[in-house]
Amino acid sequence: MANSTIVETYSRLAEQYDDELNLHSCWGRAADRALSSLMLPEGCRLVLDVGCGTGKSLLKLAADCRPAVEFVGIDPAENMRKRAAERTRGWDNVRILNGRFESIPLDSASVDYLYSIFAFHWTTDLNRSVQELARVLKPDGEMHLFFIGRNNGREFIEKTTPIFLNYLGPAGLLESAKLRKQLTSEAARGLFSRSFDPARLSIAESYDTYYDTLEGHWGWWVRIEGHFVQIAADKKRACDQEVKSALQSLMGDSGIPYTIHQLHVKLQRS
Amino acid sequence: MNALSEDRLVDLVVAWAKQNTRKGAAVGLRIDKDTDLIATGLLDSFGFVDLLVYLESEAGCRVDLIDADPSEFSVVKGLCRLALKNHRADEDGNGQLHYR
Numbered sequence: 001m002a003n004s005t006i007v008e009t010y011s012r013l014a015e016q017y018d019d020e021l022n023l024h025s026c027w028g029r030a031a032d033r034a035l036s037s038l039m040l041p042e043g044c045r046l047v048l049d050v051g052c053g054t055g056k057s058l059l060k061l062a063a064d065c066r067p068a069v070e071f072v073g074i075d076p077a078e079n080m081r082k083r084a085a086e087r088t089r090g091w092d093n094v095r096i097l098n099g100r101f102e103s104i105p106l107d108s109a110s111v112d113y114l115y116s117i118f119a120f121h122w123t124t125d126l127n128r129s130v131q132e133l134a135r136v137l138k139p140d141g142e143m144h145l146f147f148i149g150r151n152n153g154r155e156f157i158e159k160t161t162p163i164f165l166n167y168l169g170p171a172g173l174l175e176s177a178k179l180r181k182q183l184t185s186e187a188a189r190g191l192f193s194r195s196f197d198p199a200r201l202s203i204a205e206s207y208d209t210y211y212d213t214l215e216g217h218w219g220w221w222v223r224i225e226g227h228f229v230q231i232a233a234d235k236k237r238a239c240d241q242e243v244k245s246a247l248q249s250l251m252g253d254s255g256i257p258y259t260i261h262q263l264h265v266k267l268q269r270s
Numbered sequence: 271m272n273a274l275s276e277d278r279l280v281d282l283v284v285a286w287a288k289q290n291t292r293k294g295a296a297v298g299l300r301i302d303k304d305t306d307l308i309a310t311g312l313l314d315s316f317g318f319v320d321l322l323v324y325l326e327s328e329a330g331c332r333v334d335l336i337d338a339d340p341s342e343f344s345v346v347k348g349l350c351r352l353a354l355k356n357h358r359a360d361e362d363g364n365g366q367l368h369y370r
Contacts (some may be wrong), residue, residue: 125279150316154292158311165308165315170343171335176316176321 003124006179007076009226010053010174014079017054021219028220030260031057034117034146040065041142043268044112044154048136049073050101055084055094062094070182072106074099101129104136113143120147121181126191140270143196149205150184151263156258158215167231167239176227177228188263196267204264211255214248225246251267274329278351279327286324287312287346303344308344318344325353 022028025136035057040047045068049058052073062071071094074161075081081096088094099105101116101123114137123129136141165173183191185205231239250256282304287301291312299310307313313321322333331353335343342348 017321151292155315157292161308161314165340165344169335170338173315174319174335177319228308250339 005229006122006226011077011079013222014083016222022222025220026258031117038115040113044069046111047071048111048114048118052084053080054085057117059088062091067093070268076100093194104132106136108135109138112138112141115144117146120145130195141268143267145265147263149263150182152261155250158241163242172230201267202266206262207259209257209259211257217256276350276354280346282328283346303347306345
């Protein structure tokens, strides 16, 4: 079962996703860094991007690769897929499909190289998703998943949780929290070890603090708007204003800090 | 039989919160029945979800949050009273945690 609130919000806001402010925000930079760390192995025939969004990473990889390699990007948000399809038009070796971690529209043992950049935390079913990843990967396939960890964004969380509690109410706040899975490194290891050979599996954990202006950080807010759809439209503006004031209070000499807690699950070739 | 008391629940919540506060949050802060777990930054919403699951398994009570006051919910004793209220209402029921 896909997370319909999140998917619908991403689809609704797809046009804003490629705004310069989002692309150059801490999340845009972290995504670029993750992308630049990917290296397709020799002999790779099918590459899969799960949660491909507007197709930016997929196109970058396809452009750097020989045309014999087939690329598939899947995303559950219709308008994100449309933008990805537009972006990759003319690339005969790139396909954009409707799919998600919980249900990947590819044959078993068909994928040589699977990656995902900041999407896995939106899955609604961790076990099913990992089993699905294991199903589509070839036995010697390689996988790189980048997603947020349990302690992500701690500066913002501390400042904004009391505000969201006020606007969402206790039940709404907890429902909102459950829209996202934020694992500890230990929990991620336990989860992936159930479906993959632990000897080929490793998890790199990192904390990187990014400093930006309020406007710069607000540029990536489009990524989490799905959490706040329960707030009535007439109250949303006031809520946003309170959140902005709270974030502004974090301003220091270097800017407003935001720490990305990233987990990178790697499955190396055997 | 209702074997739960507010003091017992407060002890459970305080002990859990001491073990599970957010990484780097309010180091050295004393946690007691009057502590606001969200305003102090001790717990975030994910932590609260975990806390309610713990209350369900440990105390067998449900916390119905539909009409809960935000300021009551986030303070240790307020949360315990919410849990106890529902526990009493459920004395003859299944006593499942239920945050709608």
